[in-house]
Amino acid sequence: MLRHEFQPGRLIAGLFLALAGLVYAGDAGGLWDTPWFVIIPMVMGGLGIAGATATVAHSRRAARGPRAGRGSLAGSPDDPGAH
Template identity: 65%
Template sequence: MPRHEFQPGKLIAGLFLTAAGALYLGDALGSWELPWFTVIPVVTAGLFLAGAAGTATYAIRRRQRPHVSDSRAR
């Protein structure tokens, strides 16, 4: 199986969306009472943090990547 590169932005987004699902599941099962708008800040914060992590990861990998010069000699 080929290895893939670690993408922390997707991990963060997945964790926050899973947390939002768990909040709704707890509300549906009657464990707690949740206002309908409670999940909006959770999802918004998760997407914001995922975007920040993705941007930081891109910047770090771009800086660490060796500079590729034109391989054709003229």
């Protein structure tokens, strides 16, 4: 399996969207009563925080410079053309 870059912005966006789903599931299950307008700031705030996190992560990655060995996978065990 090929490795991928860790993207904290996507992680945070997924957590906030899962939280919104959990709030709606609790409302549908009768555990609590959630007004319809609660989800909008939760999702928009989560997406804003995720965007800021992604921007910071991207700027830190760009400041570090290119990593060695990222350009070619030739000769690696995951390379389909190596067999």
